[in-house]
Structures are given as structure tokens and as C-alpha cells.
Amino acid sequence: MFHGSIPALVTPFKNGAVDRDAFVALVERQIQGGSSALVPVGTTGETSTLSTQEHKDVVTLCVEITKGRVPVIAGAGANATDEAIELVEHAKTVGADAALVVCPYYNNPNQDGLEAHFRAINDAVAMPVLLYNVPGRTVVDLAPDTVARLAQLPNIVGIKDATGDMERVSQHMAAIPEGTQFVQLSGDDPSALGYLAMGGMGCISVTANVMPEACAAMHKAFHAGNLDEARAIERKLIALHKAMFCSPSPGPAKYALSKLGLCTDEVRLPITAPSAEKRAEIDQAMALAGLNA
Template sequence: MDRKGSEFAGVSVALTTPFVNGEVDYDRFAEQVEFQIAAGVDCLCPVGTTGESPTLSHDEHERVIAFVVEKTSGRTKVMPGTGSNSTAEAVRLTKFAERAGADAALQVAPYYNKPTQEGFYQHYKRLAEECGLPQCVYNIPGRTAKNIEPETIVRLAELENIAVVKEATGSLDQCSRILAETNLTVLSGDDSLTLPMMAVGASGSISVVANLVPGDVKAMVAAAAAGDFAAAREQHFKLFALCRDMLGLATNPIPVKAAMKLLGRDNGEMLLPMTPLEEPLVEKLRGSLTAYGLL
């Protein structure tokens, strides 16, 4: 089956946002963008959950989108987070991303206000009809408090600009239904589930751990896409402890920011209410990075 959004197959990186004294550190950000491009990733996803979008001002959010688009200069795709629990705000941010030159928009399910399934449908329908960019439906009920049910995604798949699903429900059953009942491209939103999801037909991932080891994530996804599941499993098990730490030690992006600091690629600063990883957990993380060969 030819899937809508297949140009976004592969490895997208949910970029962290570096800060210094409460402001975005654009010099460090440029280094991180170049690091990912050198690794050959397929797409960069700034200002998502990992990029601390909930605590950036609207002006900062837009500046980061424009900055990443400018720095990539077409060398890789850019799919910024432009979602909101206000449909009007999501439309505004998405139109900005389109004007800035982004390739697609990552649309988190409206959070906190807990829409009905019809509310989810109407939210994404408006985005699809009023914005020209391909839309990636980001379903992460662990954060948003409500699942976009497969039946709703089947309805959304009929809309021209709904192209991709970032599947972060943790349910292989839901992933399988979306793949079986739609022609949408599905990307894993949980690093530890990327390989299992690709085994049933997903096309790659929007990865947090790729902030640390993009080449290894790309090797796993490429092997799975080529049908070499023996090689993909080898990479999966190599990555597994790091994936577990990025999701298990504390709320994302606390662990990945701590890891970037240990690797000398970030100062670890976050915006409140996000706080640094507690010291005993830092030592556990240090052990994982050492075991992996990064320290």
C-alpha cells in the first residue's frame, strides 16, 4: 500500500531546546541541529514535548520554528510542534510554520479540556482544511488525558492533509488497527516500541533517544525497513536501556536533558516547572551512558 505521508518515513528527532539564563541558547541550538544533520536523520521536530513547548512563550515558539527551518536550509525536513488545546491557536501556529518553510506540522491532541471524539475530529478537520501543510496527528493520552480512538483516526484519514500519526499510546493493538484500516504513515512515539511497531508496518519513529545516538536509531530503523529484523533486533537491544532511561527515570525531557549535560552537549537547563534530574538518578543515568560507551 502506498501510504500518505511516506516522505516522513525514517527517523525524526524530537529536538531538545537549549537554554541559558532562561532564554533559548541559539548558538548551542545550531550545534545540535548540525549534529543531527551530520548523522543523516530524516526530519527534525523542534518545539514538541521534548523541546519544552508548553513553557515557551508564543514568540519564542515561533522564533525556534523559524530558526530550525533556516539552519537546516533544506538539508533535512522540519516538522515543528504547532499543536494546542485551542484549535484557533493551533491553526495560527501552523500557518506561521507554513510561512516559515516547515515541511509538516506535529499536532498534539488537545490536552486538559478533554474533547469528545467529535471534538478531536473537528479540531483536526479545521487544521487540515485551513492549513496547507501535511498534518501529523500526535496521540499521547498519557499526557493529554484522552485517547484519540482508532475510529476517529479512520475518519481523519479521509482528509487530504492528514498524513501521519505519531502513535504514543503504548498499544500495539491500536497501532495495528490504524495501519490495517487507513493509508496513513505511522511513526512510533515511544523509542522502546519502535521495532515492535515497525514489525506490524510502522515506518519509523519520532525519537527522543536520537538526541544522543541518532546514528544507532537510524541503523535500527533502516534495518527494519529493509526487512533485516535480526540486525534491527540487535540494535533494539543495544538501545533498550537508554530508551528505558529516557522514559522511565523522570518525565521527558528531564532525563534526556541530563544526558545531554553529561555528554557536554547541553548545560541541562530547563524552564520551570521542569526541574533537574535528582542526583541518585543522575548516577544511574551516568552508568547507562558509560555502559553504552558514550562516557
């Protein structure tokens, strides 16, 4: 099952188009940095402003570069169930290891609608699926009881929980029948260490785009029982975790990567690049984390 530090990869742009060369370099950097898996075209990958073809091309490219060295969890969410199924089918066809499917956004479905959405995906494609609950973006919240019912489906293997509510780990565990294979991953960098302590297995991370080695080391230290080391690493990263959201994401991550010479800081509207004031905040956080760009 999935574990450890898993970057939600940015999609680099150059002159408005996907920068394939930069993406290849970013993927290689993540693998060399110890990341446990990769998530292309998630929220941080600006999937909402990629065309369907661009989305599919980035997933395909990620699988081709990775060559099985680490699992690829392809972003495959949509607010239309049929479209989500199409993206999951594509992910399976090109060889991704799993799909990350966000709760439908804008539609504002109730729990019955959310459950029916994920059941339809489970029934349509024989592929591991991670639920993705991020109420701050989707407006809807996937309730623990709904998660527990979905966890019993054969293709639903886990959740990315970006609520920042560590209580959810225990709520899910209490509601899901013992022996069920279901992995819980945080989607909130600042609370990731606490999430691990509650029983989570890893984090789908924004910060890992910028500091893959440190993020991977924190998870490895925790799982090895070296809690003091994990805490020490987390203290160095906490300002950077916060800075990654000082301006609409992934603007800060792309700015930080541009400072490191790894890609441009281009984002697509309606996301805009961080202001001068926010860039200074990111610079300071990078310095505190030991990055001298």
C-alpha cells in the first residue's frame, strides 16, 4: 500500500504550454530524493486548468519516466462522474498504479451522491482508487461513515484527507471493519506528522515539490521509531509548509522551484503568481528550511 512522502507534482509551464523537459527533471529529482510515490495532475498539478488531453499527456509522461521505480497515483477527479471514469480508465490504460479521485466540486452533492459517484467509479474500472477529501476546495465533506462504506468496495484502497482534522484517522479506523485494506494519507503538510502519530501512513505533499529529501526523511524517521529526529525535521519545514499557501497554490511552490532553477514560476489563470511581499515570505521560509537559492 502507499506510504511515506508523496509529492503532488506541479505541472511546469513554459510560454503557456506544459514544459515536458522540466517535468521529466522534476520527476527524476523526486525519485532520487526518496519520494515513495508520485501524484501527477492533482490539485497542485493545476488539473482544473489543464485540457483533458494535457491531463492525459502528463499522466502518460509521468508513467513513462518513472518506469515502475515508484508507484504513480494519477489524479483523476472531475465534477462529472462519467468524466472521472474516463480519466481513471486512461490512468489504468497507460499503466498508472492507482487513481486519486477528488470529491465532485461545485455540484455540492449530498452523502448519497458522493457515495454513488465513487461506487460508479469502483464498478466501472478495476483499478485501485484513493478517495480525496478536500472540503476547502470542493465545498462538500466526505463523512467518515461514507468513507467506511466505500472502504469495503474492492477497488477503493485508501483516502487522501486534506481536512487537517487528525481526529478523522481514528474515526475512519473505528468505522471500517477490522482487516480491511485501507490506507490513510494526509493531504495537509503542517499536520502530517500528527496524522502519522494517529495512524496515518504518509502524506500527499505540496512541500515535497521543493524539499523532497527532507520530507522523505521525516517520514522515514517516524516509521523507524525515531520520533525526535522526525520532530526536528518538521520544525525546519513548518515555515515552508505555511509559505506554500501564503498565496493561491501552486504559485508559491512554482516560485520556490523557479528560485532553484527547476522550472518557471508560470501558473494559469485564474491563479496568479505570488506578490513581491509573498515572494519575500517564501524566500524567508526557504532560508529557514536550509535552502539557499
